[in-house]
Amino acid sequence: MSIYDVIFYLFAILTIGSGYLVVTSKNIVHSAFYLLFTLFGVAGLYVLLAADFIAIVQLMVYVGGILILLLFGVMLTNKVTDVKIRTGTIHIIPAVIGTGLLMGVIVSMMLRTNWKSEPGELPFTTTYGLGRILLTDYVLVFELLAMLLLIALIGAASIARRDNE
Amino acid sequence: MYELLKDIFGNDIIAYIIGAALPLFVFILPFALFAVYLERKISAFMQDRLGPMRTGPYGLLQTIADILKLIQKEDITASETDKKFFNLAPYLVFAGSYAAFAAIPFSGMYIGSNVDVGIFFIVAISSLVVAGLLMAGWASNNKYSLLGAMRSAAQIISYEIPTVLIILTIVMVTGTLSLEKISQMQTAYFWNWMIFGGAGWGLTKFLLFPFMVVAFIIFYISSLAEVNRTPFDIPEAESELVAGYHTEYSGMKFAMFFLSEYANMFAVSAIAVTLFLGGYQSPFGYLGNTLGISWLIPIEQLFWFTSKGIFFVTIQMWLRWTLPRLRVDQLMAVCWKYLIPYAFVNLIIVGIITLL
Amino acid sequence: MKQYFKNTWEGLYTVFVGMIITFKHLFVPSVTIQYPSVKVPLPERVRNRLYVNMDDCIGCDQCARACPVNCITIETVKSLPEEDLGKTSNGKKKALWVTKFDIDIAKCCYCQLCVFPCPTECIYMTDVYEFAEFERNNLIFNFATLTADEAEEKIINYEKMMAEKEAQKAAAAKAKAEAAAKTKKEDNSTEKNNGKEKDSE
Numbered sequence: 001m002s003i004y005d006v007i008f009y010l011f012a013i014l015t016i017g018s019g020y021l022v023v024t025s026k027n028i029v030h031s032a033f034y035l036l037f038t039l040f041g042v043a044g045l046y047v048l049l050a051a052d053f054i055a056i057v058q059l060m061v062y063v064g065g066i067l068i069l070l071l072f073g074v075m076l077t078n079k080v081t082d083v084k085i086r087t088g089t090i091h092i093i094p095a096v097i098g099t100g101l102l103m104g105v106i107v108s109m110m111l112r113t114n115w116k117s118e119p120g121e122l123p124f125t126t127t128y129g130l131g132r133i134l135l136t137d138y139v140l141v142f143e144l145l146a147m148l149l150l151i152a153l154i155g156a157a158s159i160a161r162r163d164n165e
Numbered sequence: 166m167y168e169l170l171k172d173i174f175g176n177d178i179i180a181y182i183i184g185a186a187l188p189l190f191v192f193i194l195p196f197a198l199f200a201v202y203l204e205r206k207i208s209a210f211m212q213d214r215l216g217p218m219r220t221g222p223y224g225l226l227q228t229i230a231d232i233l234k235l236i237q238k239e240d241i242t243a244s245e246t247d248k249k250f251f252n253l254a255p256y257l258v259f260a261g262s263y264a265a266f267a268a269i270p271f272s273g274m275y276i277g278s279n280v281d282v283g284i285f286f287i288v289a290i291s292s293l294v295v296a297g298l299l300m301a302g303w304a305s306n307n308k309y310s311l312l313g314a315m316r317s318a319a320q321i322i323s324y325e326i327p328t329v330l331i332i333l334t335i336v337m338v339t340g341t342l343s344l345e346k347i348s349q350m351q352t353a354y355f356w357n358w359m360i361f362g363g364a365g366w367g368l369t370k371f372l373l374f375p376f377m378v379v380a381f382i383i384f385y386i387s388s389l390a391e392v393n394r395t396p397f398d399i400p401e402a403e404s405e406l407v408a409g410y411h412t413e414y415s416g417m418k419f420a421m422f423f424l425s426e427y428a429n430m431f432a433v434s435a436i437a438v439t440l441f442l443g444g445y446q447s448p449f450g451y452l453g454n455t456l457g458i459s460w461l462i463p464i465e466q467l468f469w470f471t472s473k474g475i476f477f478v479t480i481q482m483w484l485r486w487t488l489p490r491l492r493v494d495q496l497m498a499v500c501w502k503y504l505i506p507y508a509f510v511n512l513i514i515v516g517i518i519t520l521l
Numbered sequence: 522m523k524q525y526f527k528n529t530w531e532g533l534y535t536v537f538v539g540m541i542i543t544f545k546h547l548f549v550p551s552v553t554i555q556y557p558s559v560k561v562p563l564p565e566r567v568r569n570r571l572y573v574n575m576d577d578c579i580g581c582d583q584c585a586r587a588c589p590v591n592c593i594t595i596e597t598v599k600s601l602p603e604e605d606l607g608k609t610s611n612g613k614k615k616a617l618w619v620t621k622f623d624i625d626i627a628k629c630c631y632c633q634l635c636v637f638p639c640p641t642e643c644i645y646m647t648d649v650y651e652f653a654e655f656e657r658n659n660l661i662f663n664f665a666t667l668t669a670d671e672a673e674e675k676i677i678n679y680e681k682m683m684a685e686k687e688a689q690k691a692a693a694a695k696a697k698a699e700a701a702a703k704t705k706k707e708d709n710s711t712e713k714n715n716g717k718e719k720d721s722e
Contacts, residue, residue, distance in 0.1 A: 003178055029303060033250055036296050052282050056289045064292025064325070068318055071299050075315065127282055127342060211543045215553040382533070487543040488536065503529060 008048050015041030032071050039063050053126045188266045188277060192471075197427040200475075201228045204482050211486045238416040246413065247304040254301035255414065255421035261293030262425040265432045270345045272445045272466035283344035284332055287436060288325065291391070294425070295321050298400070298410050301422075305413040313409025316493065317393060317400030323500045324390035324397075330508035331384040334515045335359060335440045338373065344436075348444030355448035360441040372518045376511050381441045383508050385477075388433035390500070392426065395485035402490055434477035438470065445470035568631045568646040571624050573664040577609040577643035580617035584635035584644050592628035593635060596621035598672075598679045609641045618679075619665055620672035626652065627660040 018037035025031050039062040046055035134142050173180075202217070202225065209216030217224030242248060265287045267277035280286055295318050302314020338359070339347050351358045360377050362370035390397035401409030411422045438444060445466035453461030491499065554561055563569075580597035597617040600606055606615035636645055654660050667675065 003181075030247075030250075033296075033300055040293075052280055053285075056282055056285050059292060060285070060289035063296060064289060065322075068292070068295055068299065068322060071296075071303075072315070072318065075299075075303060075311070207547075210547045210551070213546060213549050213551050213553075215551045215555070218555060483540060483543060484536075487539040499532075503532075507529075 011041045011044035193428045197424050198228045200427045207482045208486045235420045240416040245306045250300050250304035254297050255418040257297035259421045259425040262429045264290040269435045270348050272463045274463035279345050282342045285342050302410040309406045310410050310412045313400045313406045324387040327387040327504040327508045331380045334380050334512050344439050351443040352446050358443040376515050392429040396488040396491050434474045438473040563648045567648050569650040572647045574643040575666045577641040579615050580619040583638040587634045587638050590628045592625045594623045598675045618675040622664040625661045
């Protein structure tokens with residue numbers, strides 16, 4: 001077991017453990033904070049996969065952006081912090097069907113994928129390739145996403161503005 | 166550096182651990198001691214006082230005495246706090262600000278992790294600090310702490326935008342995210358620094374110069390806000406919020422916040438230096454080159470890097486003791502109405518110039 | 522739009538001006554006085570700790586009576602006639618042993634009212650102002666030069682003398698009374714005689 005394996009298991013335990021705590025904890029703010037570790041652990045796994053750019057985007061977008069906004073939302077609506085989330089089991093049958101289907105899809109994907117087990121050649125840097133692909137092959141998707149974000153931004157601003165008047 | 170450590174200790178893991186711990190013990194702790202002393206002295210001199218004078222000659226040992234006091238102090242955890250997160254938050258905050266040091270090139274020989282997306286990594290990992298501050302503020306179960314944490318998070322997120330826009334400007338000119346490469350580009354003499362339009366001669370350099378100065382000013386202002394320094398210190402506004410998010414902390418945990426604040430101060434100065442002022446490069450050649458001693462060059466580089474960094478830390482302190490605190494609405498107005506539009510226009514103009 | 526650029530310029534310019542001001546103050550010599558090692562010269566008529574020059578004190582109790590907070594306690598004993606207590610510096614003869622002269626400086630309000638009535642100018646304000654103590658009792662200063670034994674002795678002496686005096690007085694009174702009784706008798710007889718004489722006249 002090399003040092004990378006140790007680090008991988010550390011991150012994996014961090015991700016899964018905190019993910020479990022996100023689901024089970026009774027306090028919604030606790031859940032949000034545990035989510036921080038889950039997202040961080042995922043970023044660590046990306047680093048181990050030599051996807052440095054993705055890892056940092058994960059940190060930046062999820063930890064730096066979404067999680068903070070989530071915390072803001074939870075904290076500013078102060079009624080939510082006092083509400084105990086019910087973590088009992090309700091609607092067992094539909095839940096089992098739903099999760100079973102999801103599980104099936106994931107497992108079948110895992111089994112069908114041709115995992116690279118031989119030592120492949122890792123690109124030293126992924127930034128260059130990613131940038132190239134984003135602005136050539138996937139430029140339409142890229143632009144559409146940008147448009148979507150812009151529309152969301154304008155919408156948010158207009159909603160906030162209407163409230164003021 | 167790792168090769169050297171590996172040669173000495175003969176083990177990968179030990180070399181990594183020592184290499185990772187090096188900036189903390191060799192750099193951040195002494196720097197924090199020195200910076201606290203410097204801050205107190207500068208504030209004193211600016212207010213026609215003397216500052217610490219009693220502990221040691223000219224009060225030189227004052228910060229060491231303070232640290233000893235903090236270590237001895239009882240670690241108080243108020244009964245109504247959320248203990249788990251209350252205890253975790255200072256470490257998270259410190260981890261966030263310490264992780265930024267991993268990608269900072271101290272000299273040609275020493276860079277913690279020469280990742281290719283260094284500057285991006287620093288911007289991203291700083292968000293751990295925000296999460297840590299929110300955690301500290303919330304877990305303290307104290308309205309002042311929570312208010313401070315909220316303000317701090319809002320401020321840091323808002324000012325991340327002009328910072329990132331300016332970083333984008335630099336990345337556009339240099340074509341790389343790696344801090345090491347950006348430093349190497351600005352080698353030789355000081356007119357090759359990014360603030361003077363980068364290396365190379367020609368029309369582009371002279372066209373870039375004014376916009377780089379604007380970019381530097383915007384970056385410096387927003388980086389001040391990102392480390393919660395005056396005039397942007399509303400998160401810990403003493404006169405309003407006691408001490409903001411670290412009101413409830415005492416002893417070593419308080420020291421962690423303090424340490425991370427000073428580490429952050431140096432980190433943002435170091436980034437400003439690396440992006441605009443040549444990083445670890447000397448402004449006028451190396452003594453080691455002239456004398457033909459090759460091992461002298463990294464030491465010289467370290468010297469230039471730290472002295473540039475400390476220069477900007479000093480300017481942060483200078484600003485702190487000059488300006489009063491901004492109001493929350495003024496703070497947001499500065500960011501959204503002034504810094505971001507200027508940064509955007511600057512980005513577009515620099516983009517056009519680099520295309521030429 | 523014009524206003525916008527003006528605001529920007531003003532923001533930067535004013536920060537710059539402020540920084541120049543603070544920079545200038547970096548080189549202004551500090552006004553701090555390093556207190557225990559460097560002390561501010563006190564004004565000439567400064568009022569601080571009280572001091573009593575016991576050589577000059579005649580134990581007149583005037584200072585104690587002048588004190589608005591009753592911080593001075595004086596006890597005196599008359600000297601024996603044969604004892605010579607010397608003279609004060611301004612030529613007054615001392616007649617009282619001062620057995621106790623305590624000033625509770627913790628109570629003192631530094632009004633200096635005790636200084637003016639002193640006939641020999643032996644109580645005065647000094648410029649000593651560092652007399653912090655851990656216990657309040659330590660702030661009571663004893664100025665009496667006599668030791669406790671001596672004071673005891675003086676009191677005993679005085680009492681003895683008084684007792685003697687009293688005895689003498691008593692004796693004298695007795696003698697006087699006796700003499701008076703005698704004279705009364707004589708008077709009576711003379712009166713009688715006179716009466717007789719008158720009668721005879």
